Amino acid sequence: MSTNTLRGLSTISFWAEDHAAAKKWYAELLGIEPYFERPGYAEFRIGDYQHELGLIDSRYAPAGSAASPGGAIVYWHVDDLAATYERLLSLGAKPYEAPTERGVGFVTASVVDPFGNILGIMYNRHYLEVLGIRES
Incomplete structure (x- = not known):
């Protein structure tokens, strides 16, 4: 096992107030449907290393957090x-x-x-x- 703390990009998650629209938009962009879904969550595997892009319904954001770009x-x-x-x-x-x-x-x-x-x-x-x- 590597001693590196960060081993590489695994999943990036984006928030969306309109989860269904976000899922549709990203499916159109990527040319694939999500490979994994749960209520309020959809995940795509993309790229050469099958990195994961998760879309999370904003209503599941942790209390007090801002479900928007953070820098x-x-x-x-x-x-x-x-x-x-x-x-x-x-x-x-x-x-x-x-x-x-x-x-x-x-x-x-x-x-x-x-x-x-x-x-x-x-x-x-x-x-x-x-x-x-x-x-x-």
């Missing part, structure tokens, strides 16, 4: 950042940060989904190196 942005690697960003906007997301080059092989962007969550996307050459894929 952290999780970035998901995408192969075509510009196309993914435009698709997110076409599905009703609002710009949060336009595509921005952060250095050679690193471009980020983020949107606010229709449910108030910040969704970050990134083209990341290190991600491709981990997969053993070389940029062309």
Whole structure:
């Protein structure tokens, strides 16, 4: 077993006041249905490592918590950042940060989904190196 405290992204959870609409929106974005559901919760497995995206009905938020963006942005690697960003906007997301080059092989962007969550996307050459894929 690794001695690292953090071993990698497991699940990111987003809150939504309209849980059914959020589930539908993310199913459209991802092109898949949730693989796991409970009342007020839906979970998708996505990406090369089957990371989990959970959608939680806001009424299940802990007492006194704010079920809204909290200052952290999780970035998901995408192969075509510009196309993914435009698709997110076409599905009703609002710009949060336009595509921005952060250095050679690193471009980020983020949107606010229709449910108030910040969704970050990134083209990341290190991600491709981990997969053993070389940029062309």
